[in-house]
Structure formats: structure tokens, C-alpha cells
Amino acid sequence: MADxxxxxTINTAACLIIGDEVLGGKTVDTNSAYLAKFxxxxxxxxxxxxxxxxxxxxxxxxxxxMSSNYDFVxxxxxxxxxHDDITYQSIANAxxxxxxxxxxxxxxxxxxxxxxPNQPNFDWDTPSPAxxxxxxxxxxxxxxxxxxxxxxxxxxxxxxxxxxxxxRNIHILPGVPRLFERMxxxxxxxxxxxxxxxxxxxxxxxxxxxxxxxxxxxSYLTELAKKVEPEGVKVGSYPxxxxxxxxxxxxxRNKEYMDSLVPEVEKGVQGKRVTKEGEDDVEGESDKDT
Numbered sequence: 001m002a003d004x005x006x007x008x009t010i011n012t013a014a015c016l017i018i019g020d021e022v023l024g025g026k027t028v029d030t031n032s033a034y035l036a037k038f039x040x041x042x043x044x045x046x047x048x049x050x051x052x053x054x055x056x057x058x059x060x061x062x063x064x065x066m067s068s069n070y071d072f073v074x075x076x077x078x079x080x081x082x083h084d085d086i087t088y089q090s091i092a093n094a095x096x097x098x099x100x101x102x103x104x105x106x107x108x109x110x111x112x113x114x115x116x117p118n119q120p121n122f123d124w125d126t127p128s129p130a131x132x133x134x135x136x137x138x139x140x141x142x143x144x145x146x147x148x149x150x151x152x153x154x155x156x157x158x159x160x161x162x163x164x165x166x167x168r169n170i171h172i173l174p175g176v177p178r179l180f181e182r183m184x185x186x187x188x189x190x191x192x193x194x195x196x197x198x199x200x201x202x203x204x205x206x207x208x209x210x211x212x213x214x215x216x217x218x219s220y221l222t223e224l225a226k227k228v229e230p231e232g233v234k235v236g237s238y239p240x241x242x243x244x245x246x247x248x249x250x251x252x253r254n255k256e257y258m259d260s261l262v263p264e265v266e267k268g269v270q271g272k273r274v275t276k277e278g279e280d281d282v283e284g285e286s287d288k289d290t
Contacts, residue, residue: 010194013039014048014070018077031076031180041202059090067167077175081133091166092141100142108160140164155186206250210271220268247277
């Protein structure tokens, strides 16, 4: 399975958000939204987003299923130093892999991480509970039959935290949004050669603002969707609660064809093309039909 995944062209993606704090409402997930934009920019079809708790059986089931069903899988969360950070061990168990202290990651951690102000006596060479907690973050799922550089990817010279890759298509990222976003962006060079469009031009989106409610454009959009589907274009309709204008979108790869549709769609929904949603809002206006 791992060999097959390494040769896959990346068409589809899935996202697994791991953390009791997300399900409990303590933390708001922004990483899946960032991944969605990242995938869209590269032309990768993000097919599924799931949020699960810090429970090994849930993680095992989800990563096995996603690895089998999607080309590019990203997990977020559960790789810290505490007892409930079980993502590494759970994904290792899912694919019958050992957990191994990765020497290069540990060396980078010692070189690049700064001592915490509340641990003034911490020493890398002296055994302590704090040292053992830090080591939890560099003990990674590891397949001895595969090259290390395919399993542990460092995305920036000033970051010690790696993207651990399991079964060649599961990419394990931290839950901290600042790190998640930077590391995901850093993965782009490794993904481009495996995209349908190696130049990574992504998908094209046209946004049309309409003063009509969804009920007023539904019939026309149904017929439009049937017409453009053979060209790989998807039609979307999005009500904007409390606003006078709603949004219609065309999404696809055939830019010339999609641009040719704009006059027809503008007429069909009595609207106009905009560069971003809400740019033609007028202060004080609100919709009267949702």
C-alpha cells in the first residue's frame, strides 16, 4: 500500500482534526479552513473533513480509511508532550509501525528550541520528567524499509518540528495554527510533482453577486448546472444572511469556457461579477428573503 501511495497522482485530499478541546468547544478549528484554501489553490479536491477526539480507536479507524480512500491526508493535533497527545502512537499502531526516537529531529529540537522561562534548571543531558516529555514529540512512527527523507520532512530551516509521513500519504501536522499553516505551505514543493497540474495553478473560481434570493435563482441554476457539468464546472449558490446580495459561483479549470459564461449568468441571476464576496454591499441594506 505504501509503495502505491508514493506513486499516486494527488487528486483528492482529506483532513482529520484530532483533539478533545475542539469537540468540547475550548478551541476553534481554523486549520481545516486553511487546508481547504491550500488545496483549492493547487487544484486538489478536498473531499472530507472530520473532527475526532483523543481516542486511539477513533484515530486508527479514521487514518486507515482516509489513507485508502484519498491521495493526500493531513492530520492536525495531538503531537505535544502530554499524556493525551496520542496521535503518533495511534497512527503507528494503525499501520503496525514502531515508534522510534528520530535522531535528526531530536538534534534539531535541542538546537532550535528555547528553554522555557519556568524551567531554568532544564538540561538536555540530565534525565528529568521535562526531558522525557519533550522526547515524546520526537518519537515518530517509522518504517525501516523506507528512506528517512520520505518519512520525516523539515519544511523550514528554523523549525525543528517535522511533518511525519506515514503510509506515504498521511501527513501529521501540529494543531497550533501558526505552525500548521507554515508547515503546510512548506510542503508545497514536495506536492507539486504529483499534482494533475504540476505547475499548481489550481482551480478557477468566478463569483457573481445577485440581489435575488435563492428561491429566485434555483430554477435557472439547476439548468445551468446540467449544461456546464460535462465541462467539469460546478455551480454553487450561497445565501448571505442579513445582506441584500447573495452569491453564485462557478468553479472549474476551463478558464476560457467559464469566462464565456459570465454574461449569460449575470443575466440569469440579475447580478454582476465581483472579485470577492461582499465587495458591492451597501451599508444599511439587508436581504428580505433567505
